[in-house]
Amino acid sequence: MCLIMLLAGLLSFGPKESTTVNKIFTIINILVLVFVIIGGCIKGSIYNWNITAEMLLNITAEARNLSSAVNITSDYGAGGFMPYGFSGTLTGAATCFYAFVGFDCIATTGEEVKNPQKSIPIGIIMSLLICFLAYFGVSAALTLMVPYYLLDTHSPLPGAFEYVKWGAAKYFVSAGSLCALSTSLLGSMFPLPRLLFAMARDGLLFNVLAKLSKRQTPVVAMTIAGIISAILACIFDLRTLVDMISIGTLLAYSLVAICVIILRHQPDFSNKVGIEMNEEKHSRQTTGFSFRSLVIPLQFPTQQSSNIVTCCVGLIVILVCILSGVITYQLESIKAAEIWSIGCLVLIVLISTLAVFIIWRQPQNQKKASFMVPCLPLLPILSILINIYLMTQLNVAIWIRLSVWMAIGLLIYFCYGIRHSVEGKRHQDCSVPSPLGNEKPAEEENKDEMV
Known part of the structure; x- marks a missing residue:
């Protein structure tokens, strides 16, 4: 401590x-x-x-x-x-x-x-x-x-x-x-106070955590993080702390892999012309959802294609959790080639393959970033599979502690962060057309992009 x-x-x-x-x-x-x-x-x-x-x-x-x-x-x-x-x-x-x-x-x-x-x-x-x-x-x-x-x-x-x-x-x-x-x-x-600072700057946590010292370090976030870490070190033994860090890291990496897939297929609101062309093409082809949109990609992602990817990713995560549980707790049944276990594995693999194929056929955001994950969506899905399987190897007590910790975080998010999110407000401003004469100057838009 x-x-x-x-x-x-x-x-x-x-x-x-x-x-x-x-x-x-x-x-x-x-x-x-x-x-x-x-x-x-x-x-x-x-x-x-x-x-x-x-x-x-x-x-x-x-x-x-x-x-x-x-x-x-x-x-x-x-x-x-x-x-x-x-x-x-x-x-x-x-x-x-x-x-x-x-x-x-x-x-x-x-x-x-x-x-x-x-x-x-x-x-x-x-x-x-x-x-x-x-x-x-x-x-x-x-x-x-x-x-x-x-x-x-x-x-x-x-x-x-x-x-x-x-x-x-x-x-x-x-x-x-x-x-x-x-x-x-x-x-x-070292990274913990900077994560807290970045989340506070984005409005997800309290503004006091975004304050910097004269040396331009997040001193408030560092102080709070140090106090919480010291209290945890004083209460729990080393094995419990190690398991909590491991399961938290695995969960965080899994969420990052999920977000990589979802964000890559989000519509680029800066390219409104392409979005409008895609939406117009969709309206000519069908008035609602159609299976044609699952396999025939458009040039630019739309809100419908983004929702399809999100649903497929959620389905894959559920299937991976079921697969990890079956392999962890029913391994002997799989080795014995019991019909129910083999049938369950085959069904999970087929549905997962179909979901991956649908994600692959959806259009990706054409905006280039400084860092882009290759081999999408196979590499993030492989990361999700490995991380979730490793999480299932940890004992039930660690899962209970993780659930309590996640409940505290979700409580803070839904009571404060979701209403103060800077990115959420910007997303709403971009998705709703500005009234005539209220458009931002080009210099101000560039400043927002840099932020």
């Missing part, structure tokens, strides 16, 4: 000061990671990746008979390289998804970067690569040094070096762990 408040105070000074501290901690982290990986290669044994099921049964029997055997559970899996199978790996991936929260930091600092079109893609790709190599290397070294069933879940790295008789190294690794914790907190807390 004290560490969070200290880092919140550091972040309130501005990105330059916090970035300098973060660089120092990161250098220490890299040195510790390299040391752990090299130490794992020296003291590790490939035997720990080839533990058989018979050996696990003997260990389980000894653990039940010996009272001195502590912190050892009776379920060790099947042994080998992936003792808990592919499903166990996905469950671990869902829990460890908090490791990728730092990408929010890259995306939310676009306004503070000199050349975001170049820096942001490079930053995301390099962060992905570095995170993968770091977690892959440390996990491999850790499980090579210590059998996986003997790992200390509270402090695995120092415990591993003590297990291999490198007692002095555990202090160096512990110091590196504290630096890693600090950089993780900085990476999590």
